[in-house]
Amino acid sequence: MIDTLILTLDATMRVSTPLIFAAFAGMFSERSGVVDISLEGKMLAAAFTAAAVAYLTNSAWLGLGAAIMVSVSLAMLHGVACVTFRGNQVVSGVAINILAAGLTMTLGLSWFKQGGQTPQLTDAARFSIIEFPGAEMMRDVPVIGGIYSEMLSGHNIFVYLAFLVVPFSWWLLFRTRFGLRLRAVGENPKAVDTAGISVHRMRYAALLCAGILCGFAGAYISSAQNAQFVRDMTAGQGFIALAALIFGKWRPLPVLGACLLFGFLDAVAVRLQGVEIPGLGKAPIQLIEALPYILTVVLLAGFFGKAVAPKAIGLPYVKER
């Protein structure tokens, strides 16, 4: 039983990683007042880029670099559309999602001719697993050994990075000048403007952060968690991340909690695949997988606490008076 739990938690770590990157990307963007529904598209484009570049150069790191560049460009495109030209942020986000879904498939087909997939990456072109010192030795110690060597050790660098992103983002948003201004822009951009700070520059900076983090999320999915790009491989994780962001009320620790919860549900769903539960019959996998969305809707309906979004979210800033 304990072993099963540890294995599930181990899977939770892996599944939560892209959610954490993407949700924190969303946090930067939305805290600055820009709705980011295009987390999914940015991740997908980044995943494709990482796999393609890693395959061609045989270097996972070059793949990551290219993934970040592509994701950042999409974020900037979002910025041009809805910060500079004050377009509708949701429409722009949807457009980016469609663009990413179409482009990754079309380019994949024409470059690699494998039905939209990229070729399998060799181990050299992937991010490898980091074993903690003594993990092998600890393996047989009951409980603690399992936690140490299964759950904590044996992940690739992204997983650890994701858990570092959380305190770092918190520090950046709540303890630095940059963070104060970024949050202010999302609450009352006029206050920021009258204080002599450029609203547009702050929002672009926030989108830049979002682009970088989505780049990590995408690269993780295709060149660390898996070893190739498959079409639509992000499979809605961008939206789950968005749900986690709302579920966590745009605050770092609760958002981390939401990501882990949603990751855990996913891990449980995988583990229960085809398992007969006594008295219930087949485990309701679909229900478990739908839980993140259901929970978010329930939250938005105001059942437990209220999710108060940044006040200026979704509103393009128009200088007036």
Next chain:
Amino acid sequence: MTSNALQLESISKRFGAVLANSDVSLSVEQGTIHGVIGENGAGKSTLMSILYGFYQADSGSIKVFGKEAKIHDSQDAIDVGIGMVHQHFMLVDTFTVLENITLGCEGSMLLSKGQAQAREALSKLSREYNLKVDPDALVGELPVGVQQRVEILKALYKGAKILILDEPTGVLTPQETDDLFKILLSLKEQGVTVLLITHKLKEIMHVTDNVSVMRQGKMVAHRHTAETNPEELAELMVGRKVVLQLEKPATDAGSKALTVSNLKVRDAQGIERVKGVSFEVAAGEIVGIAGVSGNGQTELMEALAGMVSPESGEIRYGDLLISADHKVCPSEMRKAGVAHVPEDRHRVGLVTSFSASENAILGYHRSSAWNSKGVLSSSTVGKHCAELMADFDVRPQDPTLKCANFSGGNQQKLILARELDQTPKVLLVGQPTRGVDIGAIEFIHQRLLDMRNRGGAILLVSVELDEILSLSDRIIVMCDGRVTGELAASEADECTLGLMMSSSRDINASEEKE
């Protein structure tokens, strides 16, 4: 004493076809309180926006303390020592006072370092100017008067030597206004130059040393406040003689036209906004509801107008009953002779993208006067609208013009024309002169009195105490969803009303004093 803190020379600014500022010059003596007065749309706000770097002037020059200043954005304005307190506060509600004040000049990359210094500087400023605030309080939880203090501190913290206040008293109770004026006077003593933008003559007379009057984008006069009077200023603002005092002949209150008993109303968020209100309005009487905005007046009006249904209690217009179990739609109310001039004319009173003639029949569009066999006759509607426009002096007199293209005052006159044309028994009016210029205010007030003199019943909700005092026969004061006072207009003055308006605010105020 004679040196100028601020000197504007021939500032012009054009927006499309509109010349918002035309050859405007203004000198402000250092260490004085200088008023700039003018009607809505006279160009006061544009001028101040140019000073604070929101707009660039097309031509003209700005000198600050004798030095030519190029102000391209707010940062430039802050750099030369100009601070601004905006009409709508530029504060982040979810931030603390300290965070709001330091926003934009945090002192260092890391907040903790800069904030320690800021805290010290802030407490020094608070003492110097006698502006008490708790630096760690959340701004959103502070009363409006204190939020305004935060705005002033913010400007001073950034080194403002010239402080611009744009319509600062609109959201304040009379007592809070007095406090503000005390603060302004003490700022003046400390050598700060204050520029007060307002359309309220009384404030100008009360607190300023000099006053400049703007009309239609031009600076039309400069006066020493001591050497002028409200009548002269009003005339300069409008360009013609204005009657500030209304004739109000005595009428006998007739039968009950509106009875409200124990009314409770919740808003869309489910918060109880009207907490058991009872009153009556008789025919031939104007009852004014006074109160600081946001104390339940809006929700009360919405319930009376049939826009939301009450939680409990009763509203009775003659035979027509409205209660939680007995909902009534606005068209039934119109049939019963109840007309409504809503507070928010853009959202509720008009469809701004429709033409004036279409707006002139909104709500009465089913009337047989312009319908034949279910088809609306646009020529009849146009003719009707033209008559209304002539009668109510709506300019430009073009029924086909889109409503958005009329000024606030003319939009309001059109709504009033539409509602009064049906000779209603009861008229509900919310903020009839918000954003309306003096000339139109005079006109609207006169029309309301005419209806009363004819024996109509009027319920007037307004945040302008002057308006309440000059129109009403009886005044009801609302605070926090309850009636906190009721008195005849002859017994009322600003001071007593102000105390009633803030009856529950005293608790907040004493809490905030620690």
